[in-house]
Amino acid sequence: MEQDLTNIILDCLKGNRKAQEQLYRQLYAFAMAIAMRYAADEQESADILGHAFVKMFRSINSFDQTKGNFHGWFKKIVINESLDHIKRRSRFTHLELDEAEEPFVNNSIIEKIDAAGILQLVRQLPPATHAVFVLYAIDGYTHKEIAAQLNISEGTSKWHLSEARKNLQQKINAIKI
Amino acid sequence: MNTTTPYEQLIAAKLDQAPVPDMADGIWSNIEMQLDAPADAPATKPSPKYKGKGWYGLLGLTVVIALLWWYYNHKSHSPENTRPPKALTPTNQPPPVEAPGVADSDTSMAPLQKKGIPLAPVTIKKDTISLHYIPNDSVRVDSAAKQILPPPANVDSAHLQKDKVPLPDVDLYQAQPSSTLPPKKHRGVKGITSDDYKISASKDSGRKKN
Numbered sequence: 245m246e247q248d249l250t251n252i253i254l255d256c257l258k259g260n261r262k263a264q265e266q267l268y269r270q271l272y273a274f275a276m277a278i279a280m281r282y283a284a285d286e287q288e289s290a291d292i293l294g295h296a297f298v299k300m301f302r303s304i305n306s307f308d309q310t311k312g313n314f315h316g317w318f319k320k321i322v323i324n325e326s327l328d329h330i331k332r333r334s335r336f337t338h339l340e341l342d343e344a345e346e347p348f349v350n351n352s353i354i355e356k357i358d359a360a361g362i363l364q365l366v367r368q369l370p371p372a373t374h375a376v377f378v379l380y381a382i383d384g385y386t387h388k389e390i391a392a393q394l395n396i397s398e399g400t401s402k403w404h405l406s407e408a409r410k411n412l413q414q415k416i417n418a419i420k421i
Numbered sequence: 422m423n424t425t426t427p428y429e430q431l432i433a434a435k436l437d438q439a440p441v442p443d444m445a446d447g448i449w450s451n452i453e454m455q456l457d458a459p460a461d462a463p464a465t466k467p468s469p470k471y472k473g474k475g476w477y478g479l480l481g482l483t484v485v486i487a488l489l490w491w492y493y494n495h496k497s498h499s500p501e502n503t504r505p506p507k508a509l510t511p512t513n514q515p516p517p518v519e520a521p522g523v524a525d526s527d528t529s530m531a532p533l534q535k536k537g538i539p540l541a542p543v544t545i546k547k548d549t550i551s552l553h554y555i556p557n558d559s560v561r562v563d564s565a566a567k568q569i570l571p572p573p574a575n576v577d578s579a580h581l582q583k584d585k586v587p588l589p590d591v592d593l594y595q596a597q598p599s600s601t602l603p604p605k606k607h608r609g610v611k612g613i614t615s616d617d618y619k620i621s622a623s624k625d626s627g628r629k630k631n
Binding site: 261264265268269272273276277280281286289290293294297298301302354355357358359360362363366380381382384409412416 | 425426428429431432433435436437438439440441442444445447448449451452453455456
């Protein structure tokens with residue numbers, strides 16, 4: 245499988261359209277899952293995906309296998325494209341926060357909610373708060389990395405995360421199953 | 422350091438299981454279109470650059486035109502240009518005396534036209550030479566000419582030639598104010614006054630016939 249991917253990438257480097265389509269089909273579900281976390285709806289996730297694949301095909305010659313695997317490299321492209329979309333439609337308020345209490349959320353409630361329901365809950369967050377929460381809680385970014393990505397301070401990133409947690413706590417605790 | 426809570430880890434796990442919408446074909450056709458675009462891109466990309474340079478060129482041209490307009494406009498209205506030309510006044514040699522019947526203005530015009538001096542200064546020079554009383558001030562020139570010289574220029578030039586009076590230096594007259602000009606000369610034939618030309622009712626020829 246990995247060997248197949250390497251061969252497809254080599255063909256993509258030559259500009260082979262068939263190989264590009266093959267690579268697209270292989271990475272579609274992986275990339276769409278990432279884009280859906282950041283997008284407000286399916287249409288926006290499709291836009292993010294389209295732009296991310298075009299960028300990937302145009303810059304595929306800059307991919308360096310020694311620095312990491314192809315999926316990790318492509319994931320960064322998709323996340324960056326997602327953040328560009330979020331920046332276009334929302335502003336990041338500069339509110340500082342050093343420390344915040346961790347809200348209590350009943351895990352049993354989350355376990356009973358399906359994936360589409362969770363996605364819907366996350367999408368209800370304000371755009372900037374939504375982006376910070378997904379970057380931190382789902383994709384594993386640190387506050388420093390988030391601050392650099394979104395051109396905000398670490399304190400602002402922490403404030404957005406705190407707001408996301410409080411907001412989700414209220415929504416999840418309000419669900420009565 | 423990234424420290425996620427247990428419920429966040431649950432959320433992340435749930436989101437990974439989220440069903441992916443079946444939009445692969447539609448998105449691919451869009452990607453194909455965008456990938457085909459680079460073939461046309463070079464034709465469209467240089468135009469904004471050229472457009473930007475074009476604006477700079479247009480701006481520069483406008484500035485040059487404005488400067489040229491200002492320069493010529495300012496030059497034509499400057500005090501140096503409103504004064505009579507300096508080359509006309511400092512003529513120390515007396516102007517050549519013309520034959521009777523030839524106007525002074527004709528002789529004074531000829532060399533100027535050959536030099537290609539513009540029309541406006543030429544008319545000023547014509548007045549200067551024929552009247553010989555033009556100071557720098559154009560208003561004083563007109564008043565002096567009316568007081569001192571007879572109206573027709575031909576008569577004056579002939580009179581000057583007849584009396585063998587050398588033409589005065591122009592600079593001399595320019596240096597003198599109008600109040601210090603020489604006294605008015607007699608005009609016409611001696612012994613005949615203006616009363617001789619008066620027509621009275623008693624001399625009417627029509628009455629004598631009756």
